Amino acid sequence: MGAIVAVILLVSLLAARRVTAPLAGFAAAAERLSVDGQADPLPEEGPRELRAATRAFNRMQARLARFVADRTQMLAAIGHDLRTPITRLRLRAELVDDPEMQRRMLSDLDEMEAMISATLAFARDDAQREPRGRFDLADLLQSLCDDRVDAGHRALYDGPAHAVAEGRTVALRRALANLMDNAIKYGGGFTVRLETGPDGSQHRNALIHIDDDGPGIPEAEFEKVFAPFYRLERSRSRDTGGVGLGLSTARSIIRGHGGDVTLANRAEGGLRATVTLPL
Incomplete structure (x- = not known):
């Protein structure tokens, strides 16, 4: 009887570990996602329900990465397109006869360019x-x-x-x-x-x-x-x-x-x- 109980306990511990180990990995991956959006996908292993949850988690992570990439590409395109009219305005401002008005216009254009550059750096975040x-x-x-x-x-x-x-x-x-x-x-x-x-x-x-x-x-x-x-x-x-x-x-x-x-x-x-x- 004691041997049977010992075997049952051992099998139960192994089964519990087989179930909880993937759960611990799933929790660690969720925590890692909050820090590193480019982390590798989580291996799909464990019971059927856990594999389904892992598959959904990996799809969510991929969608988030695509969303960030699309937003960055869109902002980069907007910033590129805005630089062209700013350059034209700068050339026209050089033709203004009033020196004070010309200084103010060039100052505003400098600020617009600085804001565009800072916005792109903030969104792109190359260091990411x-x-x-x-x-x-x-x-x-x-x-x-x-x-x-x-x-x-x-x-x-x-x-x-x-x-x-x-x-x-x-x-x-x-x-x-x-x-x-x-x-x-x-x-x-x-x-x-x-x-x-x-x-x-x-x-x-x-x-x-x-x-x-x-x-x-x-x-x-x-x-x-x-x-x-x-x-x-x-x-x-x-x-x-x-x-x-x-x-x-x-x-x-x-x-x-x-x-x-x-x-x-x-x-x-x-x-x-x-x-x-x-x-």
Whole structure:
């Protein structure tokens, strides 16, 4: 009787493992899809119902990839078509006799071209096709700070000498550079602090705090500033306000790595941008 019970338990455990293993793989694939839309399709294995769910999941992933590709191609075509009339307008503006009117027209055309280029870069996100890999996050932050110090800005790094992470290095460099340049533009400089530790589960994450000494922003604007083309600075001058895509691009890239970026006013004054990244 004991031998029979032992055999039944062993067979039950093997059967349960055969059923749950594909479910664990399915859950991991769903989590991976939220980070990497170009991930490989999930193998169709396991019970019939699970194979059907996996097949539907793979079709959904393929449709999402096609949707993003079609949207990018459409925006690229629109941007290309818009450059032609802008060029014609620029040539006609050169023939305007009034110097002040000519200056204003050329300035508006420059802004239109900058917005088109920024929009295409935001939608295309060439770095999205960059392969993921291991890199030293601390070294990346130190390098970004050094670049800004060389340009004559105040940029300090405070954190460990090394912190290995996984992701798209070029994309993350662009996102973090946008946040740092934003701190320089409105705060005159920044201090970046890197912390690593558990996120409350079995995983570890990195916290990157970018602190500036600027005036901060109203709490009601914390989420609004991440909207594309939204600017607190209301003038249309690109020298002071940009086109309003820096923070949108940064959040899009960071969320594409499974993290997030939030803003908060510091008690001692200034603004803090906090980036969370899984290690």
